[in-house]
Amino acid sequence: MDMEKLKFDLKSMIIEECEKEDITPNDIADDVELFSDKSGLELDSLDALQISMGLQNKFGVRLGDSKDFRRVVTTIDDLAIYVNERNA
Numbered sequence: 801m802d803m804e805k806l807k808f809d810l811k812s813m814i815i816e817e818c819e820k821e822d823i824t825p826n827d828i829a830d831d832v833e834l835f836s837d838k839s840g841l842e843l844d845s846l847d848a849l850q851i852s853m854g855l856q857n858k859f860g861v862r863l864g865d866s867k868d869f870r871r872v873v874t875t876i877d878d879l880a881i882y883v884n885e886r887n888a
Contacts, residue, residue: 828840
């Protein structure tokens with residue numbers, strides 16, 4: 801799988817699911833923690849649920865619980881690796 805396309809698709813999904821219309825995929829760094837102030841996304845727990853649902857609907861990846869979510873959804877780089885491994 802093309803990792804750059806996957807990262808772009810993940811960023812697009814996050815923007816769409818979390819209704820962050822003022823942000824583009826290019827605004828999201830691959831190596832910055834998504835739920836940190838540095839990301840500029842201002843994500844909260846509702847956004848986490850939306851991202852989890854988006855991962856399941858668009859990529860067929862299901863996260864078990866909030867601990868799994870926090871372990872997997874850290875950066876775009878880490879999330880892309882996780883999704884790629886599940887869809888290999």
